[in-house]
Amino acid sequence: xxxxxxxxxxxxxxxxxxxxxxxxxxxxxxxxxxxxxxxxxxxxxxxxxxxxxxxxxxxxxxxxxxxxxxxxxxxxxxxxxxxxxxxxxxxxxxxxxxxxxxxxxxxxxxxxxxxxxxxxxxxxxxxxxxxxxxxxxxxxxxxxxxxxxxxxxxxxxxxxxxxxxxxxxxxxxxxxxxxxxxxxxxxxxxxxxxxxxxxxxxxxxxxxxxxxxxxxxxxxxxxxxxxx
Amino acid sequence: xxxxxxxxxxxxxxxxxxxxxxxxxxxxxxxxxxxxxxxxxxxxxxxxxxxxxxxxxxxxxxxxxxxxxxxxxxxxxxxxxxxxxxxxxxxxxxxxxxxxxxxxxxxxxxxxxxxxxxxxxxxxxxxxxxxxxxxxxxxxxxxxxxxxxxxxxxxxxxxxxxxxxxxxxxxxxxxxxxxxxxxxxxxxxxxxxxxxxxxxxxxxxxxxxxxxxxxxxxxxxxxxxxxx
Numbered sequence: 001x002x003x004x005x006x007x008x009x010x011x012x013x014x015x016x017x018x019x020x021x022x023x024x025x026x027x028x029x030x031x032x033x034x035x036x037x038x039x040x041x042x043x044x045x046x047x048x049x050x051x052x053x054x055x056x057x058x059x060x061x062x063x064x065x066x067x068x069x070x071x072x073x074x075x076x077x078x079x080x081x082x083x084x085x086x087x088x089x090x091x092x093x094x095x096x097x098x099x100x101x102x103x104x105x106x107x108x109x110x111x112x113x114x115x116x117x118x119x120x121x122x123x124x125x126x127x128x129x130x131x132x133x134x135x136x137x138x139x140x141x142x143x144x145x146x147x148x149x150x151x152x153x154x155x156x157x158x159x160x161x162x163x164x165x166x167x168x169x170x171x172x173x174x175x176x177x178x179x180x181x182x183x184x185x186x187x188x189x190x191x192x193x194x195x196x197x198x199x200x201x202x203x204x205x206x207x208x209x210x211x212x213x214x215x216x217x218x219x220x221x222x223x224x225x226x227x228x
Numbered sequence: 229x230x231x232x233x234x235x236x237x238x239x240x241x242x243x244x245x246x247x248x249x250x251x252x253x254x255x256x257x258x259x260x261x262x263x264x265x266x267x268x269x270x271x272x273x274x275x276x277x278x279x280x281x282x283x284x285x286x287x288x289x290x291x292x293x294x295x296x297x298x299x300x301x302x303x304x305x306x307x308x309x310x311x312x313x314x315x316x317x318x319x320x321x322x323x324x325x326x327x328x329x330x331x332x333x334x335x336x337x338x339x340x341x342x343x344x345x346x347x348x349x350x351x352x353x354x355x356x357x358x359x360x361x362x363x364x365x366x367x368x369x370x371x372x373x374x375x376x377x378x379x380x381x382x383x384x385x386x387x388x389x390x391x392x393x394x395x396x397x398x399x400x401x402x403x404x405x406x407x408x409x410x411x412x413x414x415x416x417x418x419x420x421x422x423x424x425x426x427x428x429x430x431x432x433x434x435x436x437x438x439x440x441x442x443x444x445x446x447x448x449x450x451x452x453x454x455x456x
Contacts, residue, residue: 012260013252020270021245030393032240035272041302042248044263074269074298165258 003036003226006076008067008093010042011049011083012164015196015215019082022219027226036226039074041067049085050157053127061089065096072097080104080222084124084194084214088131102225104218108192109137111217115210117190119144121183123176123202124194126157134194146188152179163197173201184209231264231454234304236295236321238270239277239311240392243424243443247310250447255454264454267302269295277313278385281355289317293324300325308332308450312352312422312442316359330453332446336420337365339445343438345418347372349411351404351430352422354385362422374416380407391425401429412437 005023009016020040029035046064051057064086068079079101081087087105094101112120122134122145129135129147138145148156156179162172180191180202190210193199204211233251237244248268257263274292279285292314296307307329309315315333322329340348350362350373357363357375366373376384384407390400408419408430418438421427432439 010260010263010265013263013266014249017245017249017252020248020268021242024241024245025394029272031389032238032272032274032392033276035238035241035270037238037273038241038268038270040248040266040268040270042263042266042268044257044260045265046260048261070302074302161259164260166253 003077004075005036005038005222005226006071006074006079006099007038007040008064008071008079008081008086009040010044011046011086012197013042013044014163014200016040016042016082018200019196019215019219022215023222026219026223039071039076041071043067049083049088050125050127053085053088053130059089060086061092064089064093068093068097068101072099078102078222078225080218082196082215082218084133084196085128085131087133088127102218102221104214105133105137107217107221108194108212108214109134109141111220112190112192112212113141113143115190117143119146119187120190120192121146121180121186121188122192122194123148123156123180123183123198125160126153128194134192146183146186148179148182152182155179160195160197163200168201173203176202177206180207180211231305232303233264233266233450233454234299234302234307234327235266235268236292236299236307236309236314237268238272239274239314240425241270241272242392242428244268244270244310246428247424247443247447250443251450254447254451267299267304269299271295277311277316278353278355281313281316281358287317288314289320292317292321296321296325296329300327306330306450306453308446310443310446311424312361313356313359315361316355330446330449332442333361333365335449336422336440336442336445337362337369339448340418340420340440341369341371343418345371347374347415348418348420349374349408349414349416350420350422351376351384351408351411351426353388354381356422362420374411374414376407376410380410383407388423388425391428396429401431404429405431405434408435408439
């Protein structure tokens with residue numbers, strides 16, 4: 001396990017902490033020296049991804065590409081972005097470096113396929129939806145992707161900003177659970193936590209169908225990569 | 229809050245996650261963009277600090293100094309080390325860079341002084357003790373520093389390596405509590421969690437005296453620095 005992982009993070013920072021913690025948990029280790037070296041650039045000052053994709057703000061692309069270059073320079077062998085929506089800028093980021101960028105979108109869609117669903121429900125931020133990231137990923141895999149209704153999507157975005165403000169309490173958890181269940185009620189056989197804030201509040205035990213965490217899926221992929 | 233924090237971590241990695249999580253919690257923020265930029269080099273492959281200080285292994289100093297240079301190059305305005313024992317190499321690290329290194333030892337000793345103790349009990353790893361880091365810090369402040377008995381210190385080191393192997397369960401928590409209480413029983417008016425693994429298992433509510441977490445003390449200091 002001698003690969004060094006570079007993490008483009010801070011979107012939001014709590015999701016980056018969560019990714020880092022889960023990466024450790026997923027690494028078989030008896031002592032410090034068995035763990036992976038992890039370089040993290042947690043830069044919460046990157047412009048808002050959702051606003052940029054909606055054409056209402058500056059692009060975070062140049063800053064994300066600069067973070068990628070910095071991590072490569074610092075010795076990363078592989079890059080990940082601990083944010084689904086930021087994958088709308090994945091090409092710009094990948095083209096800035098020579099090391100590979102492992103896609104959270106592909107890792108998550110692949111993880112979802114394990115239960116062989118034909119219809120999944122995707123909890124994704126506005127920018128991630130607008131950029132069509134999961135629509136394409138599931139279309140490629142022959143799976144129908146459902147999204148929240150317009151009203152529910154608005155509520156979802158408010159929840160995300162509440163989580164980013166540090167509110168991961170009971171009311172937020174219940175509200176997220178209701179949104180996930182609304183996708184099940186429309187026939188989703190799995191719910192995709194396609195935003196890294198979602199696993200901070202959504203208890204997968206509360207749902208009757210599998211919940212695929214994009215954080216866990218990317219962790220699994222990067223640990224597998226590090227072992228090669 | 230426009231400062232960028234550079235974290236020399238990975239000793240152990242779980243303690244670095246803990247530091248990162250507490251840094252976020254301590255930062256007043258309503259949205260991602262209110263948070264500090266944090267650059268982390270979590271390098272668990274740094275040679276064992278305790279072995280090096282005991283003269284039984286290579287020095288981690290050069291690698292720690294290299295990490296410091298990398299973080300400075302990546303844009304850090306200030307450095308911290310999320311490990312008490314590694315402060316034995318603080319001069320070597322500081323002399324490698326132009327940006328300041330905030331001392332966890334000083335931050336912790338200062339935090340301990342808030343309850344005006346004349347005798348404190350220090351839970352510190354072998355290397356940290358052998359390097360005299362807290363002995364000097366408390367002598368400078370006119371406070372007597374007690375350490376564990378030889379047998380208890382051996383047990384403490386075994387606990388640290390258990391925590392590093394991922395065991396933060398009930399038995400480990402109870403054992404750490406007993407060690408802390410043994411310092412109280414000898415007259416310590418405060419217990420210093422002078423190893424970043426200790427706060428991962430020691431519940432301060434279990435003790436009758438204050439517990440000063442070196443992680444929290446450094447977080448407080450760096451957040452105060454970032455506001456200036």
